[in-house]
Amino acid sequence: MSPRTGGSARAGQYLALVCYLAFLALPFLWLLSIAFKPARELGSLHPTWIPRDPTLGNFRQAFEEQPLLRAAGNSLTAAVAAALVAVVLATPMAYVMARRRGRLAAAATGWVVISQAFPFVLVIIPLFLVLRNLRLVNSLTGLIMVYAVWALPFALWMLSGYVRALPVELEEAAAVDGAGRLRTLVSVTGPLLAPGIVATALFAFVTAWNEFFFALVLLKSPEKQTLPVVLTHFLGAEGVADLGPLAAAAFLATLPSLVIFAVIQRRITGGMLAGAVKS
Amino acid sequence: MTSATAVERSRKERSGRKRSVGGRPARPGRPGRPLDHGAWFLVLPALLPILVLSVGPLLYGVALAFTDAQSGRTEPTEWIGALNFRDLLHDTLFWDSFGIGLLWALGVTLPQFVLALGLALLLNQNLRFRWPARALAIIPWAMPEVVVGIMWRLVYNADAGILNETLRDLGLGEGRDWLTGLATALPAVIVVGVWAGMPQTTVALLAGLQNTPRELHEAAALDGAGAWRRFRTVTWPALRPVALAITALNLIWNFNSFALVYVLTNGGPGGRTRLPMLFAYEEAFRYGQFGYAAAMGCVMVAVIAVILALQLVGRLRQGGDE
Numbered sequence: 001m002s003p004r005t006g007g008s009a010r011a012g013q014y015l016a017l018v019c020y021l022a023f024l025a026l027p028f029l030w031l032l033s034i035a036f037k038p039a040r041e042l043g044s045l046h047p048t049w050i051p052r053d054p055t056l057g058n059f060r061q062a063f064e065e066q067p068l069l070r071a072a073g074n075s076l077t078a079a080v081a082a083a084l085v086a087v088v089l090a091t092p093m094a095y096v097m098a099r100r101r102g103r104l105a106a107a108a109t110g111w112v113v114i115s116q117a118f119p120f121v122l123v124i125i126p127l128f129l130v131l132r133n134l135r136l137v138n139s140l141t142g143l144i145m146v147y148a149v150w151a152l153p154f155a156l157w158m159l160s161g162y163v164r165a166l167p168v169e170l171e172e173a174a175a176v177d178g179a180g181r182l183r184t185l186v187s188v189t190g191p192l193l194a195p196g197i198v199a200t201a202l203f204a205f206v207t208a209w210n211e212f213f214f215a216l217v218l219l220k221s222p223e224k225q226t227l228p229v230v231l232t233h234f235l236g237a238e239g240v241a242d243l244g245p246l247a248a249a250a251f252l253a254t255l256p257s258l259v260i261f262a263v264i265q266r267r268i269t270g271g272m273l274a275g276a277v278k279s
Numbered sequence: 280m281t282s283a284t285a286v287e288r289s290r291k292e293r294s295g296r297k298r299s300v301g302g303r304p305a306r307p308g309r310p311g312r313p314l315d316h317g318a319w320f321l322v323l324p325a326l327l328p329i330l331v332l333s334v335g336p337l338l339y340g341v342a343l344a345f346t347d348a349q350s351g352r353t354e355p356t357e358w359i360g361a362l363n364f365r366d367l368l369h370d371t372l373f374w375d376s377f378g379i380g381l382l383w384a385l386g387v388t389l390p391q392f393v394l395a396l397g398l399a400l401l402l403n404q405n406l407r408f409r410w411p412a413r414a415l416a417i418i419p420w421a422m423p424e425v426v427v428g429i430m431w432r433l434v435y436n437a438d439a440g441i442l443n444e445t446l447r448d449l450g451l452g453e454g455r456d457w458l459t460g461l462a463t464a465l466p467a468v469i470v471v472g473v474w475a476g477m478p479q480t481t482v483a484l485l486a487g488l489q490n491t492p493r494e495l496h497e498a499a500a501l502d503g504a505g506a507w508r509r510f511r512t513v514t515w516p517a518l519r520p521v522a523l524a525i526t527a528l529n530l531i532w533n534f535n536s537f538a539l540v541y542v543l544t545n546g547g548p549g550g551r552t553r554l555p556m557l558f559a560y561e562e563a564f565r566y567g568q569f570g571y572a573a574a575m576g577c578v579m580v581a582v583i584a585v586i587l588a589l590q591l592v593g594r595l596r597q598g599g600d601e
């Protein structure tokens with residue numbers, strides 16, 4: 001920004017930027033490179049960045065080795081359901097947190113902060129016992145409940161930020177025009193909040209889609225396991241398994257998250273900040 | 280507005296009377312009002328699950344730490360007081376793991392902050408090619424942790440990995456098996472941790488930077504202040520709250536992290552990367568020692584709480600200087 005940045009300083013800045021780009025991008029490019037390499041090339045002593053003989057064979061083999069489609073189906077079910085439940089539960093409460101200053105609203109904000117410091121060890125054992133009593137261990141329903149509740153703090157944070165960004169005057173105007181409170185919420189606040197709700201839901205989806213720890217503990221039978229858990233099966237006992245299919249499957253598992261994140265990144269950043277602004 | 284009027288209003292609403300123009304208009308969303316019945320109706324759907332599946336288990340977990348709860352035992356669980364904690368005190372394996380956890384958390388958080396600050400400062404400049412950096416920053420953020428672990432295993436792989444191949448090309452030796460070497464495992468894992476957490480930190484810091492007053496910056500530049508001077512006197516004071524908050528969060532997140540190291544080394548070699556989370560997980564779900572593992576969880580929370588308290592004190596003291 002400053003006008004007096006010299007040529008050499010500028011060059012240094014570009015050099016630094018290139019280093020950062022390399023650090024961020026190269027591991028991912030390497031994953032791609034291995035995913036498209038035939039087995040013959042993976043065994044070679046001098047691996048190259050660009051596959052000499054690119055192939056889709058690894059992807060086919062990945063689907064043959066592990067039940068990826070079923071796992072993806074489980075992940076999709078869990079993530080969609082958890083995202084919907086989280087948003088449905090969080091939106092009304094976020095509205096109250098943003099618009100009221102009761103003791104409860106303060107406590108909720110405090111809880112959002114505390115929950116970020118939550119050690120999962122301390123929660124997972126009781127959660128496991130509670131769900132076992134409800135016969136919800138080793139079931140996607142139990143996992144969905146955990147994911148939904150686990151997504152709540154962040155959803156509350158984001159959504160209350162979005163609500164705060166809406167001018168109160170709009171709701172007051174609706175009230176003056178004779179709209180009841182429910183009517184105001186549904187036909188004035190709701191539509192204005194919709195983009196924020198969608199972004200929050202997508203974020204909750206990605207969090208659940210990527211989640212590993214709860215799924216590892218709560219899902220035992222192979223036909224119920226989600227994608228991240230199934231991916232670790234590729235590693236085998238000593239983990240030297242087939243690199244090609246492993247890379248291919250890992251790449252595929254990342255795609256949904258990457259696409260969604262590319263779409264919502266700006267909104268998420270904005271929402272995080274809006275949530276942080278205290279009026 | 281007093282609570283009495285709020286209650287009255289909510290009563291009116293429940294009776295379904297339409298508010299006429301002549302009546303007092305409802306003013307939804309005036310901050311500063313206590314909760315009325317309608318608000319409770321909005322809060323409960325989220326509050327109940329939080330209480331049942333979040334607050335409840337947390338308290339239950341603390342209670343478990345004082346019992347001899349085990350998996351698959353037929354006898355009833357009994358209270359054993361602080362016995363678990365006394366055992367824990369003499370459990371050298373746990374304290375080794377705990378030390379590794381602290382080393383890991385600090386080793387990841389500090390470089391993460393420095394690197395992210397550098398990147399945020401660069402992105403805040405008027406450079407060309409900022410967009411690829413913004414786009415690339417999404418990758419570590421969006422990737423499942425398991426995939427991050429798998430990806431770096433491919434990078435570190437002794438034979439087929441690109442790291443050793445690059446070292447060989449540069450004539451820096453034959454390379455090594457990074458993740459199974461006693462000396463290299465923890466540093467190698469820490470690098471992955473830094474990579475994985477950089478985007479969030481960068482985004483937070485960048486947002487903080489964009490809130491710093493530009494006029495001040497320009498005024499300082501006109502007064503002949505150098506880049507470092509301007510950073511210290513203008514940028515840093517504005518950035519500090521964001522920086523402290525994100526660093527504290529990173530420290531907590533890193534201390535509690537599990538999946539990355541589980542996939543990379545599963546705690547090996549010889550426990551050199553066995554973070555406390557991995558330790559407690561094995562204790563609980565491999566050996567079935569629920570009570571003992573819960574006690575470990577309590578100790579981890581206590582340490583986090585102490586670190587946060589120290590940070591808060593430091594912040595208040597620093598805040599008092601100004």
